Amino acid sequence: MNPQPEIVLVDDEEMVLTSVSALLMLETECNVHTFLSPAEAIRHLETHPVDLVVSDYLMPQMNGIQLLAKSKELQPEAARVLLTGHADKGSAIQAINAVGLYHYLEKPWENAQLLMIVNSAVERTQLLRQVQAMISDLDNAHDSLKDIQTRLIKAFL
Amino acid sequence: MEPAAATEFELERLRAQVAALSKDAVLAQLAAGVIHEINTPIASIFSNIDVMERSLEAIEAQLGAGGPPKALALLKMMRNLVQVDRMACQRISGVIRGLKLHARGEEEGLCPAHLNQLVEDSILLVGSEYKRRIAFITDLGDLPPVECNPQLIGQALLNLLVNAAQAIEAEGQVTVRTAVEGDQVLISIADTGTGMTDEVKQKIFHTAFSTKALGVGTGLGLPLTYRIITEQHRGTITFTSELGRGTTFEIRIPITTKEP
Numbered sequence: 213m214n215p216q217p218e219i220v221l222v223d224d225e226e227m228v229l230t231s232v233s234a235l236l237m238l239e240t241e242c243n244v245h246t247f248l249s250p251a252e253a254i255r256h257l258e259t260h261p262v263d264l265v266v267s268d269y270l271m272p273q274m275n276g277i278q279l280l281a282k283s284k285e286l287q288p289e290a291a292r293v294l295l296t297g298h299a300d301k302g303s304a305i306q307a308i309n310a311v312g313l314y315h316y317l318e319k320p321w322e323n324a325q326l327l328m329i330v331n332s333a334v335e336r337t338q339l340l341r342q343v344q345a346m347i348s349d350l351d352n353a354h355d356s357l358k359d360i361q362t363r364l365i366k367a368f369l
Numbered sequence: 370m371e372p373a374a375a376t377e378f379e380l381e382r383l384r385a386q387v388a389a390l391s392k393d394a395v396l397a398q399l400a401a402g403v404i405h406e407i408n409t410p411i412a413s414i415f416s417n418i419d420v421m422e423r424s425l426e427a428i429e430a431q432l433g434a435g436g437p438p439k440a441l442a443l444l445k446m447m448r449n450l451v452q453v454d455r456m457a458c459q460r461i462s463g464v465i466r467g468l469k470l471h472a473r474g475e476e477e478g479l480c481p482a483h484l485n486q487l488v489e490d491s492i493l494l495v496g497s498e499y500k501r502r503i504a505f506i507t508d509l510g511d512l513p514p515v516e517c518n519p520q521l522i523g524q525a526l527l528n529l530l531v532n533a534a535q536a537i538e539a540e541g542q543v544t545v546r547t548a549v550e551g552d553q554v555l556i557s558i559a560d561t562g563t564g565m566t567d568e569v570k571q572k573i574f575h576t577a578f579s580t581k582a583l584g585v586g587t588g589l590g591l592p593l594t595y596r597i598i599t600e601q602h603r604g605t606i607t608f609t610s611e612l613g614r615g616t617t618f619e620i621r622i623p624i625t626t627k628e629p
C-alpha cells in the first residue's frame with residue numbers, strides 16, 4: 213500500500229554501512245542508500261524524498277548533528293536517528309534538541325532495538341505524509357466549497 | 370628505621386606515587402583512544418553475528434527437515450560457530466566496558482546504573498590478570514538501578530578487587546556478593562588472603578599507607594575508595610579482617626543519592 217520506505221544511512225566507516233544495510237535488507241522492506249560522506253548524502257536528500265536518515269556522529273568533513281540539521285531543513289518530515297560511538301556521547305546529547313532527533317543509539321547497537329526504531333520511524337514519517345496529504349485534500353475541498361459558495365451567492369445577487 | 374632512613378623511604382614512596390599517577394593518566398588517555406578504535410569494529414561484528422544467525426535460521430526454514438543431510442549438518446555447525454563468535458565478542462566487549470570506566474573520557478555525573486553489570490565488568494578486567502590462581506565467585510542479587518557515578522564506582526570496585534587479589538599469596542578465592550538492604554545496596558568483596566594485623570587495620574584509609582613493595586603499592590587506593598563511597602555517594606565502607614584467614618570489605622550505597 214505504502215511505497216517502499218527509503219532510508220539514508222551515513223557513516224565514515226564502510227563496515228558499519230555494510231552491517232546495518234545487511235540487517236535492513238534481511239529484516240525490512242526498506243530501500244537503503246548508504247553514504248561514506250555527509251556531502252553526498254545531502255546531495256541525495258536534495259532530490260529524493262526519504263523516510264528516515266540514520267547518521268554517525270564523528271565524521272571527517274561534517275558531524276552527524278550538522279548533517280541531520282541540514283536534513284531537517286531539506287525534508288522536515290523525514291525522521292532523524294543518530295548512531296554514535298561512546299566517546300562523543302556528551303557533545304552529541306547536547307546537540308540532540310537542536311535537530312529534533314527521533315532517536316539516539318549508541319554503538320555497539322542492538323539489532324533488535326535498531327529494527328524497532330527504524331520500523332517505527334518509517335511508520336511515523338509515512339503517517340505524517342498521509343496526514344499532510346489529507347490536510348491539503350481538505351484545503352482543496354474547502355477551497356472548492358468556498359468557490360461554490362461565492363458562485364451561489366453571486367447567482368442570487 | 371632510623372629517622373633519616375624513614376624520610377628517605379617516604380621520599381622514595383612519594384616519587385613512586387607521582388610516577389604511578391602520571392603513568393595512570395597517560396594510560397587512561399591511551400586507553401580512551403584504543404577503546405574508541407575497537408568499539409566500531411566490535412559493533413559491526415556483533416551486528417553481523419546476529420544477521421548471520423537470522424539468515425541461517427531463514428535458510429534452515431527454507432530447506433525444512435527434509436533438506437539434504439549434508440547441508441543441514443553444515444548449517445548446524447555454522448550455527449554453533451556463530452554462537453561461539455557471539456560469546457567471544459561478548460567477552461571482548463565486557464573487557465572494553467570495564468576499561469571504559471577507567472579511560473579518560475567525558476566525566477559522567479550521577480545516573481541510574483546496573484551495579485551487577487559493573488561488578489561483572491570489573492571482575493573480567495581484574496580476572497584477566499589473576500584468574501589463573503584466583504577463583505572469582507559471584508553471588509549477585511536482584512538490584513534496582515542505583516543512582517551513582519558508574520565511572521567512580523567502577524574505580525572503587527577495581528581498587529577493592531585488586532587489593533583482594535594481591536592479598537592472596539598462592540591460590541585462593543575472591544567472592545563478590547550484592548544485595549538490597551532496605552534503601553541501600555550492599556556490595557561485599559571477600560578474599561581468602563593474608564588478612565591484616567591490628568596495626569595495619571588502623572591505617573588502611575590513611576593516604577599513602579601501604580605495606581606493599583615500592584612499585585606495587587602506592588597507598589592511594591583505599592583513601593580514594595573511601596572518598597568515592599562516603600563523600601560522593603553518601604555511602605559507607607566497612608571491613609573485617611582476620612590474620613591468615615582473609616578480609617571482607619562491605620560497601621553500602623543508597624539506591625537514590627541526593628546530590629552532595
Ligand SMILES: Nc1ncnc2c1ncn2[C@@H]1O[C@H](COP(=O)(O)OP(=O)(O)O)[C@@H](O)[C@H]1O
Binds near residue numbers: 569585591
Ligand atoms: N584485602 C586486603 N587484604 C589485606 N590487606 C589489605 C587488603 N586491602 C588493603 N589492605 C592493606 O591496606 C593497605 C592500603 O591499601 P591501598 O590504599 O589500596 O594501597 P595499596 O594497595 O597501594 O598498598 C595495603 O597496602 C594493605 O596493607
Ligand SMILES: [Mg+2]
Binds near residue numbers: 528531532590591
Ligand atoms: Mg590497592
